[in-house]
Amino acid sequence: MTLATLSDVLQPALFGRYAVAGLVTLGWEDMRAFVAAAEAEECPVILQAGPGCRAHTPLPVLGKMFVHLAEAATVPVVAHLDHGQTLDECRQALDCGFTSLMYDGSRKPLTQNIDETARIADLAHAAGMSCEGEIGFVGYQDGDRSSGTDPGEAAKFAEDTGIDAMAISVGNVHLQQRPSGGLDEDRIAAIQALTDVPLVIHGGSGVPAAQRLRLARTTNICKFNIGTELRQAFGDALRAAINADPQRFDRIEILKDTIDPLVAAARAVLRDLKPEPAAAC
Numbered sequence: 206m207t208l209a210t211l212s213d214v215l216q217p218a219l220f221g222r223y224a225v226a227g228l229v230t231l232g233w234e235d236m237r238a239f240v241a242a243a244e245a246e247e248c249p250v251i252l253q254a255g256p257g258c259r260a261h262t263p264l265p266v267l268g269k270m271f272v273h274l275a276e277a278a279t280v281p282v283v284a285h286l287d288h289g290q291t292l293d294e295c296r297q298a299l300d301c302g303f304t305s306l307m308y309d310g311s312r313k314p315l316t317q318n319i320d321e322t323a324r325i326a327d328l329a330h331a332a333g334m335s336c337e338g339e340i341g342f343v344g345y346q347d348g349d350r351s352s353g354t355d356p357g358e359a360a361k362f363a364e365d366t367g368i369d370a371m372a373i374s375v376g377n378v379h380l381q382q383r384p385s386g387g388l389d390e391d392r393i394a395a396i397q398a399l400t401d402v403p404l405v406i407h408g409g410s411g412v413p414a415a416q417r418l419r420l421a422r423t424t425n426i427c428k429f430n431i432g433t434e435l436r437q438a439f440g441d442a443l444r445a446a447i448n449a450d451p452q453r454f455d456r457i458e459i460l461k462d463t464i465d466p467l468v469a470a471a472r473a474v475l476r477d478l479k480p481e482p483a484a485a486c
């Protein structure tokens with residue numbers, strides 16, 4: 206049984222100067238590949254079910270899949286609700302076995318975001334689980350624009366909500382298909398000068414890999430969410446598997462061919478963030 210909460214994996218990361226990957230899952234194939242990758246790299250992993258995943262597969266099913274994988278894993282696995290939208294949804298996630306709730310009140314006014322996130326944090330903590338909030342707004346490629354995190358607001362948000370991890374907007378953008386100019390390191394420094402809550406970067410696929418590695422080692426960023434680049438790896442592998450044999454029609458036979466490429470892609474992500482060999486995992 207290696208089901209872990211977000212705090213279980215982020216507090217050691219904060220003190221050990223490394224980061225844990227929050228890997229965006231869409232189905233069974235990527236979930237099992239990500240856990241296999243974490244086992245091969247001997248580091249923790251956070252399996253994330255976001256709104257798109259939940260629209261495709263019901264939350265109770267996702268909870269069972271995450272918990273099943275965690276119980277058999279040799280490394281800590283966090284079952285994380287990503288971008289939870291309502292109190293009811295967060296409550297349902299806890300009932301379904303999730304160990305970590307991300308509540309996204311980032312589109313709301315500060316006081317409302319604080320009040321609502323604090324309620325979710327209380328709910329999670331009462332169940333022995335963890336909560337991640339978001340302050341500032343992380344925008345979307347070809348969608349809503351970002352609003353950078355104000356360091357003073359971030360400190361107040363962390364203090365007033367009691368969250369275990371804080372997603373910040375420092376130049377990161379969701380859904381980027383290739384690395385962009387990178388993160389605003391001055392703003393990260395200003396935020397962590399005022400609060401010691403572990404920091405989270407959504408839109409990690411758009412951050413150059415070298416900067417991800419360096420910031421994992423030198424700042425309070427303890428979690429990078431990675432979705433797009435692994436979805437690209439899966440899509441490429443699936444396309445190759447279908448094209449390799451036009452006669453093949455059994456989906457399990459086709460999907461089997463996606464596992465190894467996806468494990469390799471996830472291992473590359475995890476390798477850059479995990480503790481250096483001398484440190485404990």
Ligand SMILES: [Zn+2]
Pocket residue numbers: 288343379407408430
């Ligand atoms: Zn996000």
